[in-house]
Amino acid sequence: GGRIVNYLKAMLGDPRHEVVFVGYQVKGTPGAVLQAGAEKVELDGEAYPRRIKVTTLTGYSAHADQAGLVEFALGAGSAVRRVVLVHGEGRAKRALASALGNKYAELGCEVGVTVPA
Incomplete structure (x- = not known):
């Protein structure tokens, strides 16, 4: 459901498009x-x-x-040059961003970690 249905209707017939699933789809769903x-x-x-x-x-798993x-x-x-955290509660995303930023810094990696507003 949601907006993806409209996107699929518009794109399904065009071989220039690709849909990428990042996990399990419930049996019987589109x-x-x-x-x-x-x-x-x-x-x-x-x-x-x-x-x-x-x-x-x-x-990918929602259980980590x-x-x-x-x-x-x-x-x-x-x-990886950039990580954008878009799913989850604000406090948890900010904590994860901090943990990632610290770990990348420890490793000497220049990776931007952002949490969009």
Whole structure:
């Protein structure tokens, strides 16, 4: 549900687009149908042909504590130049930003960590 339905309606038929899932999609949902490789997906009662590329990234989980999230971020390697924290409560995001900033500084890495307002 939400805005993604409108985005998908507009983009599903165009092979220049790609949808990237960062985790599990509940069985029977349009996301799960796309992940399964269906040639059509039903949105709001209408069938849309799938011509977009569909990718699923693994390794993301909403069940990590701060230490686990820091470990995950550091595991991304030296290519990371910026981390933007967009999900979670403000206090928790600020604490994670501080922990990441401190860890990157300890390692001598110049990585910007931001929490949008």
